[in-house]
Amino acid sequence: MLPVAARAQFRVEISGVGASQVPIAVLKLRDEERAPLPISAIVRADLERSGLFKMVDGGAAAFDETARPVFADWRGKGSDALAAGSITRLADGRFDVRYRLWDVVKGTELAAQAVAVPKEDLRLAAHRIADEIYQKLTGDRGVFSTRIAYVSKTAGRYTLWIADADGEAAQVAVSGPEPIISPAWSPDGRSLAYVSFEARKAMVYVQEVASGKRRVVAGYKGSNSAPAWSPDGTQLVVTLTRDGLSQLYSLSRTGDNLQRLTTSNAIDTEATFSPDGKWVYFVSDRGGSPQIYRLPARGGNAERVTFSGGYNISPALSPDGRSMAYVTRLNGNTFRLALMDFGSGNVTTLTDSSDDESPCFAPNGRLIMYASRAGGRDVLMTTTLDGSIKARLNAPQADVREPVWGPFGR
Structure with missing residues (x-):
């Protein structure tokens, strides 16, 4: 099992304003002050x-999921939606968490939920309430x-962390x-592939998240790097130098059935699958x-995707396959996050920073982490996706890099 959650909490700073936001009031749960977490x-x-x-x-409003709100009052406050609930400690030590969501404009109930969870799952229960409100x-x-x-890298030590989507409970x-x-x-969210230099060379490991069990799936001569999963989870594409320059190879999730995908006189790396599994996108300096x-995922002729800018790396495909996030270099040493719409071919620069890297989409395709x-x-x-609202997750570790967003389910 993974160790007990470390004290590696994030502080979130949000900047920017969206063009259209839903005004919502989320009230403090009844008896929330008696709970271990502020749900x-x-x-x-x-x-x-x-x-x-x-x-x-x-304001000072205090009621729970059993109440009937006076919707006119909440419309007067400028709210389109309202959420309220309660939390109660049960005799067996678990917590009964309840909430209700109302549409203030229509004066109707949209959702209700009641779960009994142990203390260690209270944060997850809060996230699931937020998920349901978001979906409704x-x-x-x-x-x-x-x-x-x-x-993270702190005091010469490298750590691979797993955390909630808000960076908490790492x-x-x-x-x-x-x-x-x-x-x-x-x-399926049950395993992580990664590259470790612990054997004094780059090797690809696959590790089970729940048990911590792991195995080397690519430990060939030379460098083994940049693992990418196929959408069905049966295969990985990796970058190997076993035959000379960095080239792409496919193999099973257990490390068997190695097959070479690219044969070029260039460096081919940073592979990622299209959501339908038909294509492998990658970075090459062949031009x-x-x-x-x-x-094609089974190998074949490569075709160029990016033409805007002289240096484009780190592709990440949206879950619907309609767009691609990547890092583009501008004006020498400025690296910014860009988004390409495949339908129109339009490219939008989403950031005004200078050292962006490692983009990945949220599983619903609505946010990009980098x-x-x-x-x-x-x-x-x-x-x-329009770059209008950004959130910075300030970790207590000195340096945090290479984020990757997990799938739905856990």
């Missing part, structure tokens, strides 16, 4: 970080109860004095500078 505050922070909600101050009010599935992974997956890079979630290409540098520190960021 309502977690729900509010989740919704606010999404960029789609505007928090309405509930936007029509899209919420991602607050999903997980992320990222790598747990150590693996740690050591040698670099750990390129984490990648399996599609003289790093650009993003794609080829690493950047701010205030002299390496930080994790999220942005909406």
Whole structure:
């Protein structure tokens, strides 16, 4: 099992304003002060970080899920939705968490939920309440109860962390004095592939999240790096130098059935699958500078994807396959997050920072997480797809990089 959650909590700073936000009041739960965690505050922070909600101050209002709100009063406060509930400690030590969501404009109930959870699952219960509110009010599935992974470096020690999507409740997956890079979630969320230099060379490992059991799946001569999972979870594409230059190879999730996918006189790396599994996108300098290409997942001729800019790396496909986030270099050493719409071919630069890297989509496709540098520190960021709202996750670790967002379910 993973170790007990470490004290590796994040502080979230949100900037920007969206064009259209749902005004909502999320009231403090009845008896919340007796609970170990501020459930309502977690729900509010989740919704606010999404960029789609505007928090309405509930003032001194105090009622729970059994009440019938006076909707005219809440409309007067400018709220379109209202959530309230209660939390009660049960005799067996668990906590009974209840909430109700109302549409203030229509004066109707939208959702209600009641769960009994142990203390250690209270944060997850709060995230799931936020997920349901998000889905009821936007029509899209919420991602607050999903997980992320990222790598920190502190005092010469590298650690691969697994945390809630807001960066809280972080747990150590693996740690050591040698670099750990390129984490990648399996599609079922049960395993992580990553690269570790613990054997004094780059090797690809696959580790079970729940048990911590792991195995080397690519330990060939030369460098073994950049693992990417196929959408069905049966295969990985990795970058190997076993035959000379960095090239792409596919293998099973257990490390068997190695097959070479690219044969070029260039460096081919940073593979990622399209959501339908038909294509592998990757970075190559076969045209003289790093650009993003794609080829059939079973191998074949590669075709260039990026033409805007002279240096484009780190492709990440949206869950619906309609767009691609990547890092583009501008004006020498400025690296920014960009988004390409495949339908129109339009490219939008989403950030105004200078050291962006490692973009990944939330599983609902509504946010992008990436690493950047701010205030002299390496930080994790999220942005909406139009770049209008960003959240900075300030970790207590000195440097945090290489975020990857896990799938739905846990």
